[in-house]
Amino acid sequence: MAHRLHPVEPGFLDTAAVRHVFARDVTASPERVYRALAEDVPGWPTWFSAVTLARPFDDGARREVRLRGGVRSLETILVAKEPEVYAYRVDVTNAPGARALLEEWRLAPSGTGTRVQWTFAADGTLPFRLVLAAARPGLGRAFRDAVTALDRRLAR
Template sequence: MTRRLRPTRQVDLDFLVSAPLRLVFAADAAAPPDAVHTALAKDTEGWTAWFDAVTAAVPTATGRAVGLRGGIRFEETVLADEPPRRFAYRVDATNAPGLRALLEEWALSPTAAGGTRVRWTFAADGRPALRAFLLMSRPGLGLSFRSAVRSLDRRLAS
């Protein structure tokens, strides 16, 4: 069953700093920031080809609908699309139990070698059990993120 999360007026870009739980991961890609940003923000359906956890991604009027392995679904609204440096979205509805609010940001910066430093911030609020679960899942989320960045980089190089 899909349910609405915290009212949208309470979850804006400031939530990236104020969220009760913030997980931040970073990895480098050889591709330049504009190519990485285009893949993140414009090629919605392409996420299934490089982010292993994503099983479905389709654009909507305000963002996208995303399906993850395990049957989790998100309805998202894009809050920031600033090429080539940032892409951020809020989850407005989900079937994930215990989640009250979720905002994700992909921040991109150029590296000295001409590639991209990709920083993914996962800002969430939820029941204590969910927050504990997410903290315990940090290593797995980080591994999934780094694997996705490597896969995206291979996709952009081809």
């Protein structure tokens, strides 16, 4: 059953009960990475294997996202500052125990490419927080694989 989460703002990144930060360098420019994140939302499943559907609506201010395993979310874009930051919060999800969730993609020039940093910030019931803590290695692997696939896709 879907439920509404707390409407957190970007400051939640600093106060969340669970906070995972992952970073990786890619060869693509910050502008190209940003466009893939913020403007080609339907393209996410082609490089982020956990995502089965990503669909913008409300003129790009919101998104519907579906993940492998059946998790569904409705999200609001909070920050879209090209080519530096793309952040969104989950407003509604069917993930049990979630109370608040915010993700931020931060992009910075690195050599001739881009440093991609993904912050996953969440709060929820104790079982939800424990699952997310245990899921850190898997989330890191998913991020690494996704960003590597995105970089390959952008190189074509």
